[in-house]
Amino acid sequence: MEGLIAFWAASGIANFTAGQVFMMAVGALLLFLAIVKGFEPLLLLPIGFGAILANIPNGGFIDEGGLLFLAYHVGIETGVFPLLIFMGVGALTDFGALIANPKMLLLGAAAQFGIFATLIGAIALNWVPGFEFSMKDAGAIAIIGGADGPTAIFLASKLAPELLGAIAVAAYSYMALVPLIQPPIMRLLTTESERQIKMEQLREVSKKEKIIFPLMVLGLTILFLPAATPLVGMFCLGNLMRESGVVDRLSNTAQNELINIVTIFLGLAVGSKLSADKFLQLETLGILVLGAIAFAIGTATGVLMAKLMNKLSGGKINPLIGAAGVSAVPMAARVVNKVGLEANQHNYLLMHAMGPNVAGVLGSAVAAGVLIAVLG
Amino acid sequence: MNSISEQITQAVGIMFLGMGLVFVFLIMLILCIKLVAMKFAPLPQDKPTRTPDNEISQTGRVDPKIVAVITVAIQQYRAKA
Numbered sequence: 001m002e003g004l005i006a007f008w009a010a011s012g013i014a015n016f017t018a019g020q021v022f023m024m025a026v027g028a029l030l031l032f033l034a035i036v037k038g039f040e041p042l043l044l045l046p047i048g049f050g051a052i053l054a055n056i057p058n059g060g061f062i063d064e065g066g067l068l069f070l071a072y073h074v075g076i077e078t079g080v081f082p083l084l085i086f087m088g089v090g091a092l093t094d095f096g097a098l099i100a101n102p103k104m105l106l107l108g109a110a111a112q113f114g115i116f117a118t119l120i121g122a123i124a125l126n127w128v129p130g131f132e133f134s135m136k137d138a139g140a141i142a143i144i145g146g147a148d149g150p151t152a153i154f155l156a157s158k159l160a161p162e163l164l165g166a167i168a169v170a171a172y173s174y175m176a177l178v179p180l181i182q183p184p185i186m187r188l189l190t191t192e193s194e195r196q197i198k199m200e201q202l203r204e205v206s207k208k209e210k211i212i213f214p215l216m217v218l219g220l221t222i223l224f225l226p227a228a229t230p231l232v233g234m235f236c237l238g239n240l241m242r243e244s245g246v247v248d249r250l251s252n253t254a255q256n257e258l259i260n261i262v263t264i265f266l267g268l269a270v271g272s273k274l275s276a277d278k279f280l281q282l283e284t285l286g287i288l289v290l291g292a293i294a295f296a297i298g299t300a301t302g303v304l305m306a307k308l309m310n311k312l313s314g315g316k317i318n319p320l321i322g323a324a325g326v327s328a329v330p331m332a333a334r335v336v337n338k339v340g341l342e343a344n345q346h347n348y349l350l351m352h353a354m355g356p357n358v359a360g361v362l363g364s365a366v367a368a369g370v371l372i373a374v375l376g
Numbered sequence: 377m378n379s380i381s382e383q384i385t386q387a388v389g390i391m392f393l394g395m396g397l398v399f400v401f402l403i404m405l406i407l408c409i410k411l412v413a414m415k416f417a418p419l420p421q422d423k424p425t426r427t428p429d430n431e432i433s434q435t436g437r438v439d440p441k442i443v444a445v446i447t448v449a450i451q452q453y454r455a456k457a
Binding site for chain 1: 383400
């Protein structure tokens, strides 16, 4: 009989708290979104499963020595996982469209306004009773507007580790929701005739230009923004491996096996931050709202900048491509292409949108570097 | 603890500084890309030149001499077999 009581006392049913059940339901929701809806499945699936594991009573996954604890401790607290992912993203990214039309970098810069506007929003939220975001917290929340998962995790682990779970979940959820969030903003800010603008075909880019590009980006970062070198440096390493053409084996590993392995553990570790006691707080709600605002503002300023460039260039730039400046590669560029096709069935904007899209990755990495340099 | 309005002033400062730096950084990158492009961009007239072989395949006509050579070769091969 005593054995039975001991067994009951150690069972899940006897130990559940309401919060844990709720967070498991959140984990299940993330799994549903990943499997049925196909929203960012590569990340939401491990994150959702991690959320379930982290809330198992007496499971011990997030206690010291547990698997999720270790994954978080080794990979995220140190900032290693997001950097390895960034190397893989660098190896996956073709900068050809950007090198052919470097002006697109301006769109990638303009879309970062969402980040800095949200910085003010996060501080202003302190007027609401119950919120107490420090400047560092605000910076970490604001980076959600960069729509770049690894950058957001890297910055949050540096500035506000206790908010990391909410920030990572917000960042990846909004990236998954790009096809829902962006089009209304894009349609609101552009006219039908602007959406129909066809763009000139991009010039060809030589191999030398592609090899010099990552080295040049790295050089500029070293000179002006060393705080961004962890992110930009790994990104450039990945890209140089890709473009140099002499280390195809390394390039393949970075963009396949390595990024996949890291993604599994990154997702689980982020999910582990969705434990009930940490996540079910008023602050989380604030972060989710601020993240959506950051995203919307970034999209809007990108489109507005593209409108300005369209005016200055005499009608050669389709303002829709500005929306791709928020990064979220390649989802944002696909959305631009889709909205463009709605206006004109023969207008394929995908290649043109890839320029601002990859510029957005650089832009948010630079913005993260600025935030680390100023706040860190 | 600073008052919230003071913090907001600080945040506005960071906003201008941050956007300024992002723009300056990326504009410098634009200039560098253009410099590199001046030196290394592929020339527009770099299209592959037409070789006589290409022309044959495009027009569909084959040099009669080549037809003769191939015919002889086939005959020799069949004779062997």
